[in-house]
Amino acid sequence: xxxxxxxxxxxxxxxxxxxxxxxxxxxxxxxxxxEPVEPYERPALSKELLAGRRRADDLALRPPGFxxxxxxELGLGKRVAAFDPVCRTATTAxxxxxxxxxxxxxxxxxxxxxxxxPRLAGVHYLRTLADALALREKLQPGRRLxxxxxxxxxxxxxxxxxxxxVDVTLVNGGAAPLERVLGREVGDLLAERYxxxxxxxxxGTPVAGLVPGRDGRVRxxxxxxxxxxxxDTVLVAVGAVTGEIATDACGRTAVPSVYxxxxxxxxxxxxxxxxxxxxxxxxxxxxxxxxxxxxxxxxEPYDDLPYFxxxxxxxxxxxxxxxxxxxxxxxxxxxxxxxARYLDEDGRxxxxxxxNRPREIGPLRRELAxxx
Amino acid sequence: MARYRIVIDRSLCSGFxxxxxxxxxxxxxxxxxxxxxxxxxxxxxLDAATACPMGAIAVYDxxxxxxxx
Amino acid sequence: MKTDPTFWILARSxxxxxxxxxxxxxxxxxxxxxxxxxxxxxxASVTDLHRFLAFLGLGAVALHGLALALDKAVPMPILGLLVxxxxxxxxxxxxxxxxxxxLMILVYASFSLRRFIGAKRWRRxxxxxxxxxxxxxxxxxxxxxxxxxxxxxxxxxxxxxSVAAATAWRALVPPxxxxxxxxxxxxxxxxxxxxx
Numbered sequence: 001x002x003x004x005x006x007x008x009x010x011x012x013x014x015x016x017x018x019x020x021x022x023x024x025x026x027x028x029x030x031x032x033x034x035e036p037v038e039p040y041e042r043p044a045l046s047k048e049l050l051a052g053r054r055r056a057d058d059l060a061l062r063p064p065g066f067x068x069x070x071x072x073e074l075g076l077g078k079r080v081a082a083f084d085p086v087c088r089t090a091t092t093a094x095x096x097x098x099x100x101x102x103x104x105x106x107x108x109x110x111x112x113x114x115x116x117x118p119r120l121a122g123v124h125y126l127r128t129l130a131d132a133l134a135l136r137e138k139l140q141p142g143r144r145l146x147x148x149x150x151x152x153x154x155x156x157x158x159x160x161x162x163x164x165x166v167d168v169t170l171v172n173g174g175a176a177p178l179e180r181v182l183g184r185e186v187g188d189l190l191a192e193r194y195x196x197x198x199x200x201x202x203x204g205t206p207v208a209g210l211v212p213g214r215d216g217r218v219r220x221x222x223x224x225x226x227x228x229x230x231x232d233t234v235l236v237a238v239g240a241v242t243g244e245i246a247t248d249a250c251g252r253t254a255v256p257s258v259y260x261x262x263x264x265x266x267x268x269x270x271x272x273x274x275x276x277x278x279x280x281x282x283x284x285x286x287x288x289x290x291x292x293x294x295x296x297x298x299x300e301p302y303d304d305l306p307y308f309x310x311x312x313x314x315x316x317x318x319x320x321x322x323x324x325x326x327x328x329x330x331x332x333x334x335x336x337x338x339x340a341r342y343l344d345e346d347g348r349x350x351x352x353x354x355x356n357r358p359r360e361i362g363p364l365r366r367e368l369a370x371x372x
Numbered sequence: 373m374a375r376y377r378i379v380i381d382r383s384l385c386s387g388f389x390x391x392x393x394x395x396x397x398x399x400x401x402x403x404x405x406x407x408x409x410x411x412x413x414x415x416x417x418l419d420a421a422t423a424c425p426m427g428a429i430a431v432y433d434x435x436x437x438x439x440x441x
Numbered sequence: 442m443k444t445d446p447t448f449w450i451l452a453r454s455x456x457x458x459x460x461x462x463x464x465x466x467x468x469x470x471x472x473x474x475x476x477x478x479x480x481x482x483x484x485a486s487v488t489d490l491h492r493f494l495a496f497l498g499l500g501a502v503a504l505h506g507l508a509l510a511l512d513k514a515v516p517m518p519i520l521g522l523l524v525x526x527x528x529x530x531x532x533x534x535x536x537x538x539x540x541x542x543x544l545m546i547l548v549y550a551s552f553s554l555r556r557f558i559g560a561k562r563w564r565r566x567x568x569x570x571x572x573x574x575x576x577x578x579x580x581x582x583x584x585x586x587x588x589x590x591x592x593x594x595x596x597x598x599x600x601x602x603s604v605a606a607a608t609a610w611r612a613l614v615p616p617x618x619x620x621x622x623x624x625x626x627x628x629x630x631x632x633x634x635x636x637x
Contacts, residue, residue: 041375043413058434281414282397304397309415316415358419362393386560388474390484404561425473427485
């Protein structure tokens with residue numbers, strides 16, 4: 001019997017398993033997840049779960065009996081530590097050896113650690129459900145939270161924490177939040193909004209280190225300027241690290257019968273004529289479906305316009321397209337509702353961002369599809 | 373800001389495709405009728421539902437309570 | 442002998458009203474996909490308006506027919522209202538009006554009958570609306586008594602012009618995202634109701 005082994009039970013891994021069954025695959029599907037919990041919806045960790053609006057078991061991607069019903073062997077708390085492409089085996093961290101005919105690497109990412117920092121109590125990262133539950137304990141009114149990194153996680157957690165009455169200071173090495181992805185103009189607009197919501201911002205100042213108190217807990221964040229920010233909890237949100245496994249548009253790696261999808265993969269995107277590691281929900285789900293098709297011998301490349309959303313400080317941000325460099329940003333609107341267009345030197349639209357303007361996304365998608 | 377449950381009334385769907393324009397990763401047209409993934413955390417589905425000229429898409433907050441039709 | 446002009450006037454005015462309502466309904470139908478009033482009006486509300494205008498139009502048509510039947514100045518037997526060409530007064534042009542009215546009833550009713558005829562056939566039938574509009578326009582111009590009046594002429598020209606413009610605009614709207622093989626990667630599951 002053909003066995004498909006899927007390493008990783010996040011969105012990519014689970015969607016791949018589901019797609020295989022939906023497409024009529026009758027062989028064995030083994031789905032192994034490192035975390036000891038039922039596959040869940042990761043985007044909610046920085047938002048509703050942290051805010052206490054949803055419980056951990058509400059985040060399950062599928063109802064508990066689902067996997068068994070589909071004949072998908074779900075193994076929780078099992079990390080695939082190594083695999084052998086020649087013998088077509090894989091070894092889990094607890095020593096079990098499995099054979100496979102097709103292997104899907106959907107191992108996701110890890111939170112990047114702050115370099116040179118000792119392990120201190122009170123310093124949090126946010127990647128897993130366990131991380132989120134631990135952080136939630138600390139978000140009480142009056143507590144002082146320092147968030148290192150004004151990316152999407154940093155922004156969303158700041159928003160959630162501030163709404164819970166926590167004293168939030170957001171520290172960023174760059175001059176504006178989300179500058180790298182959204183540009184300085186939008187970043188400045190966001191900074192204004194963060195401030196207006198009572199978040200203290202330390203921009204343009206890298207973090208030099210975390211200072212421990214006498215009890216071994218973190219006492220403050222030391223900035224490169226020498227200043228120290230007193231706090232009782234630190235969230236480090238400086239990005240995610242993965243193996244960046246290169247794949248084609250269908251999720252095939254250079255090794256036959258080995259596939260990759262989701263945050264772990266850097267997939268070729270025909271529309272962009274380059275490989276892209278997109279840390280987004282839609283990319284993970286779309287790539288997973290492409291991998292399932294490829295395993296079944298069908299070529300269904302995933303080439304959708306990159307798209308993601310983020311909810312923070314009363315702003316529904318939606319972003320379509322992909323632009324790492326642009327010549328010009330056309331920003332229109334105000335802190336409450338705005339739209340930004342990212343153009344190249346020839347005035348061609350590369351990507352677009354809307355904030356609280358959901359109606360514009362449909363037309364923008366069309367425009368981007370034509371501009372390509 | 374929550375996970376959304378999607379219900380498409382196939383008898384109302386007339387294949388306009390406005391929904392697909394807003395949330396192509398959630399809804400697609402299959403033989404002229406809209407089909408969805410059933411649920412998503414993507415807020416674009418709310419706009420997709422509003423955009424339907426036939427009001428064929430209903431979106432529910434997973435913790436019960438209708439958001440849109 | 443003096444005949445009471447009441448029904449004759451009612452017939453003419455209800456006829457023009459029916460035409461105006463029909464035109465408005467057609468225009469609403471043509472623009473409803475494009476969100477004519479931006480965020481203020483949901484497409485589904487425009488659809489409701491489209492159907493309501495059609496319903497009012499049908500009401501005005503019924504009134505128009507009734508008034509014609511009750512009017513003594515021009516003989517109009519019941520069959521003349523029901524069979525295109527049967528009427529003795531300008532049979533061709535009146536007949537077009539009868540055909541338009543009957544087609545209008547059919548198209549309006551077809552919405553409730555979608556379950557039986559299927560969405561595809563329903564859409565194809567809906568194209569007949571252009572036939573309804575064309576026949577109603579010609580009927581009004583050729584069989585109507587007020588065509589000579591400048592404002593009535595303006596009504597016809599305005600109607601034809603706006604329907605033509607709206608049709609052109611709708612035709613020029615870029616196509617929607619074409620049918621794709623996969624959506625959220627979450628392929629509708631065999632067991633789930635949403636699955637095709």
